[in-house]
Amino acid sequence: MALAGIIPGGGASLRDFTASRSVQVVDRCRLSSKIRAVAAPEKQDVRTSLRRNENIGKLQAGYLFPEIAKRRRAHQEKFPDAHVISLGIGDTTEPITGYVADAMKQAAAGLGTQQGYSGYGSEQGNPKLREAICNRFYRSLGRQPQEVFVSDGSKCDIGRMQMMFGSGAKAAVQDPSYPAYVDSAVMIGQTGGYSDTGYEGIEYMVCRPENDFFPDLSQVRPADLIFFCSPNNPTGAAATRKQLQELVDFASSNGSVILYDAAYSLYISDPNCPKSIFEIPGAETCCIETCSFSKYAGFTGVRLGWTVVPEQLRYADGQQVIKDWNRVTNTIFNGASNIAQAGGLACLEPEGMKEMQQTVDFYKENASILLQTFEELGFKVHGGKNAPYVWIAIPGKPSWDTFADILERTHIVTTPGSGFGPAGEGFVRASAFGHREDILEAVQRFKKAYGS
Amino acid sequence: MALAGIIPGGGASLRDFTASRSVQVVDRCRLSSKIRAVAAPEKQDVRTSLRRNENIGKLQAGYLFPEIAKRRRAHQEKFPDAHVISLGIGDTTEPITGYVADAMKQAAAGLGTQQGYSGYGSEQGNPKLREAICNRFYRSLGRQPQEVFVSDGSKCDIGRMQMMFGSGAKAAVQDPSYPAYVDSAVMIGQTGGYSDTGYEGIEYMVCRPENDFFPDLSQVRPADLIFFCSPNNPTGAAATRKQLQELVDFASSNGSVILYDAAYSLYISDPNCPKSIFEIPGAETCCIETCSFSKYAGFTGVRLGWTVVPEQLRYADGQQVIKDWNRVTNTIFNGASNIAQAGGLACLEPEGMKEMQQTVDFYKENASILLQTFEELGFKVHGGKNAPYVWIAIPGKPSWDTFADILERTHIVTTPGSGFGPAGEGFVRASAFGHREDILEAVQRFKKAYGS
Numbered sequence: 034m035a036l037a038g039i040i041p042g043g044g045a046s047l048r049d050f051t052a053s054r055s056v057q058v059v060d061r062c063r064l065s066s067k068i069r070a071v072a073a074p075e076k077q078d079v080r081t082s083l084r085r086n087e088n089i090g091k092l093q094a095g096y097l098f099p100e101i102a103k104r105r106r107a108h109q110e111k112f113p114d115a116h117v118i119s120l121g122i123g124d125t126t127e128p129i130t131g132y133v134a135d136a137m138k139q140a141a142a143g144l145g146t147q148q149g150y151s152g153y154g155s156e157q158g159n160p161k162l163r164e165a166i167c168n169r170f171y172r173s174l175g176r177q178p179q180e181v182f183v184s185d186g187s188k189c190d191i192g193r194m195q196m197m198f199g200s201g202a203k204a205a206v207q208d209p210s211y212p213a214y215v216d217s218a219v220m221i222g223q224t225g226g227y228s229d230t231g232y233e234g235i236e237y238m239v240c241r242p243e244n245d246f247f248p249d250l251s252q253v254r255p256a257d258l259i260f261f262c263s264p265n266n267p268t269g270a271a272a273t274r275k276q277l278q279e280l281v282d283f284a285s286s287n288g289s290v291i292l293y294d295a296a297y298s299l300y301i302s303d304p305n306c307p308k309s310i311f312e313i314p315g316a317e318t319c320c321i322e323t324c325s326f327s328k329y330a331g332f333t334g335v336r337l338g339w340t341v342v343p344e345q346l347r348y349a350d351g352q353q354v355i356k357d358w359n360r361v362t363n364t365i366f367n368g369a370s371n372i373a374q375a376g377g378l379a380c381l382e383p384e385g386m387k388e389m390q391q392t393v394d395f396y397k398e399n400a401s402i403l404l405q406t407f408e409e410l411g412f413k414v415h416g417g418k419n420a421p422y423v424w425i426a427i428p429g430k431p432s433w434d435t436f437a438d439i440l441e442r443t444h445i446v447t448t449p450g451s452g453f454g455p456a457g458e459g460f461v462r463a464s465a466f467g468h469r470e471d472i473l474e475a476v477q478r479f480k481k482a483y484g485s
Numbered sequence: 486m487a488l489a490g491i492i493p494g495g496g497a498s499l500r501d502f503t504a505s506r507s508v509q510v511v512d513r514c515r516l517s518s519k520i521r522a523v524a525a526p527e528k529q530d531v532r533t534s535l536r537r538n539e540n541i542g543k544l545q546a547g548y549l550f551p552e553i554a555k556r557r558r559a560h561q562e563k564f565p566d567a568h569v570i571s572l573g574i575g576d577t578t579e580p581i582t583g584y585v586a587d588a589m590k591q592a593a594a595g596l597g598t599q600q601g602y603s604g605y606g607s608e609q610g611n612p613k614l615r616e617a618i619c620n621r622f623y624r625s626l627g628r629q630p631q632e633v634f635v636s637d638g639s640k641c642d643i644g645r646m647q648m649m650f651g652s653g654a655k656a657a658v659q660d661p662s663y664p665a666y667v668d669s670a671v672m673i674g675q676t677g678g679y680s681d682t683g684y685e686g687i688e689y690m691v692c693r694p695e696n697d698f699f700p701d702l703s704q705v706r707p708a709d710l711i712f713f714c715s716p717n718n719p720t721g722a723a724a725t726r727k728q729l730q731e732l733v734d735f736a737s738s739n740g741s742v743i744l745y746d747a748a749y750s751l752y753i754s755d756p757n758c759p760k761s762i763f764e765i766p767g768a769e770t771c772c773i774e775t776c777s778f779s780k781y782a783g784f785t786g787v788r789l790g791w792t793v794v795p796e797q798l799r800y801a802d803g804q805q806v807i808k809d810w811n812r813v814t815n816t817i818f819n820g821a822s823n824i825a826q827a828g829g830l831a832c833l834e835p836e837g838m839k840e841m842q843q844t845v846d847f848y849k850e851n852a853s854i855l856l857q858t859f860e861e862l863g864f865k866v867h868g869g870k871n872a873p874y875v876w877i878a879i880p881g882k883p884s885w886d887t888f889a890d891i892l893e894r895t896h897i898v899t900t901p902g903s904g905f906g907p908a909g910e911g912f913v914r915a916s917a918f919g920h921r922e923d924i925l926e927a928v929q930r931f932k933k934a935y936g937s
Binding site for chain 1: 539540578586590597643664672673770786802918
């Protein structure tokens with residue numbers, strides 16, 4: 034057996050512990066427990082010659098939400114009897130509504146029959162679903178079914194988009210923003226290293242109460258890609274038509290591409306706030322929109338979303354972006370689950386649309402309860418009207434400390450603002466996704482802990 | 486509205502056709518139809534300043550299988566009354582078996598209830614499913630549940646893996662091979678341009694009948710990543726224990742990482758051919774294995790697979806690959822559909838295992854029928870014994886021509902060997918996935934068209 038490539042990490046040689054190198058390979062478990070008794074295990078490990086991708090190495094700590102989940106578990110272990118309430122990750126809690134759940138049940142049962150079985154679907158999604166999404170949300174805005182790409186969710190689409198755009202693109206993000214934008218930009222090599230002000234090479238567009246959570250575009254340096262989420266995660270701010278027109282004009286004049294994340298659009302009730310970027314004249318030549326059934330239909334676990342790439346969107350060389358998106362979709366994706374797609378189709382029928390609105394309304398009422406509570410407690414609080422997130426200003430100490438303080442005092446999980454970017458410091462996000470009784474219980478705990 | 490960035494592609498200026506530039510943005514459809522009457526439309530298109538990712542530009546034509554589907558559609562249009570039989574893309578055709586379909590039906594129905602509802606699961610998969618996969622296939626080989634990452638399929642995992650390894654890695658592939666390996670390597674920037682011998686920077690390990698479809702490793706230049714699929718798609722060859730030991734030793738001695746694609750493992754009946762690379766001593770420090778429910782349980786449309794990354798697998802700097810894989814999974818993936826995962830769990834219970842074996846046996850019998858047919862017709866034919874693919878030598882003309890010839894003469898879709906790489910030239914692949922009556926009908930047509 035050729036073993037020349039097995040390189041002990043340094044320190045004591047592996048040969049000190051084993052009679053022959055082949056023992057080391059064949060019975061690693063037993064061996065490493067022996068080694069651990071006498072030396073640090075990392076010094077004994079076999080290494081490949083593969084160099085770690087330095088872009089992955091630039092990523093800070095863990096991805097935000099698993100980190101929150103880890104801290105929640107640690108807290109639960111410390112207080113095993115506590116009923117921990119999560120207003121942290123925006124995770125839906127209410128059952129999928131009857132018409133939609135039934136459609137998925139039928140689809141799953143159908144897969145067990147010759148008539149109902151389907152194998153590989155189009156990577157781009159079931160044509161009927163592409164058409165239904167287009168008809169419901171985009172046809173009147175000039176978009177076509179072939180521009181709608183069904184996926185297993187916006188987060189996954191963002192990763193694939195970054196693989197499409199590559200390391201040469203420069204990204205701008207709202208600060209604070211959903212961490213997948215920045216982290217995927219880092220992973221693909223669009224950035225330099227990290228410092229207190231964020232990653233080198235990312236243009237952070239500060240969104241704070243002072244500017245109505247809309248960036249001062251006169252201060253923003255041009256970027257190739259502008260990630261923009263409205264209603265915003267985490268601030269809960271929904272951009273107005275006037276603001277979005279300003280954004281589209283800014284992108285057009287600089288030749289930028291806007292990656293518009295509309296995952297919370299159905300939470301908008303303010304008629305001044307568009308539900309799609311394609312409501313804005315000029316968007317079709319500078320915008321991609323991604324959206325999701327997760328927060329409308331409780332599909333966080335079912336996994337279904339979509340991305341719209343207009344045929345008019347072109348690179349500097351005149352080629353169509355949609356052609357590359359199609360190629361990327363074909364090559365590293367294989368379509369969303371057919372059962373999930375059957376659920377998506379049901380969502381877009383009249384009965385399903387009604388049910389989705391009921392689900393959205395339920396979480397919006399939660400948001401309203403939270404918003405009112407924090408206002409009554411004297412906090413400066415934002416969002417919560419056109420979005421399922423409430424953004425609470427708690428200045429004066431690091432938001433991870435505030436997160437810990439809230440958890441200690443109330444057994445309630447929130448999300449620290451700094452997890453969303455440097456300008457999130459001094460805030461925490463409370464998610465409105467939760468059972469009503471948990472939201473009401475959370476309100477009581479907040480009042481007890483923070484009331485005067 | 487700022488429009489300075491809207492650059493006509495050259496040629497006649499846009500101003501020649503419109504009174505004001507804002508008209509051009511607001512009413513593109515009407516405008517472009519006007520323009521088309523007088524000039525080539527591509528010259529009038531609005532462009533962004535975003536430079537196309539040159540790596541995407543290196544990709545040749547379309548991804549193989551959508552290309553096949555396109556040609557099939559064109560043929561069907563030409564012969565609208567023909568019953569076209571597809572032995573092209575390896576797409577399952579038989580209903581999902583009762584126990585498994587029922588589990589998914591229950592899971593979907595459960596999502597409509599408070600007790601059965603679940604939102605975001607772990608990005609890495611339901612812990613119960615990770616454990617079940619480990620127990621069924623890997624526990625006895627020393628692997629642990631936390632090393633098993635559940636996904637929406639191996640193709641998608643390959644894309645994410647390439648994003649993890651980045652542009653600095655150099656890849657080797659079996660030639661011929663499943664096109665996602667090479668195409669994803671191109672996309673992430675691991676290669677140079679394309680020529681008749683393939684992509685510059687990819688190490689093509691020729692697998693032909695002359696070498697028993699196993700590469701002559703003495704002729705292979707060391708690579709960082711070695712993609713290896715056994716039983717192989719497209720050749721149908723299953724590597725023996727001796728061959729895989731040779732491969733693992735080769736990787737170990739060069740410090741390479743093997744990305745082992747075991748998607749067809751359950752099709753192996755030869756006891757000399759391992760079903761997992763982790764049966765090979767030394768694999769745990771140089772191998773990743775990816776696998777899928779697609780071809781075992783008919784989940785091509787349901788979307789469920791997994792990837793195993795051993796904790797012992799390390800980069801040159803000693804860091805664990807699994808930590809980066811976990812970070813990538815957290816950042817650009819959100820878990821497989823919970824309904825699909827419920828189906829996966831059912832597959833791994835005794836009743837589900839029995840059903841999966843029945844499904845596999847059915848397609849193996851199809852393969853056997855096809856193999857025998859081509860042998861009787863006097864073709865040199867390979868595979869089909871431990872794999873659902875039959876690899877037919879038809880030398881002397883380009884395999885795309887052979888593909889077209891078969892389609893014209895029999896209305897049967899195959900896959901041209903050259904679609905899998907340069908060494909696939911002179912072969913076509915016939916997939917054994919199909920209804921039995923279609924396989925038998927295909928046999929009659931082949932005999933009529935190619936019999937003496």
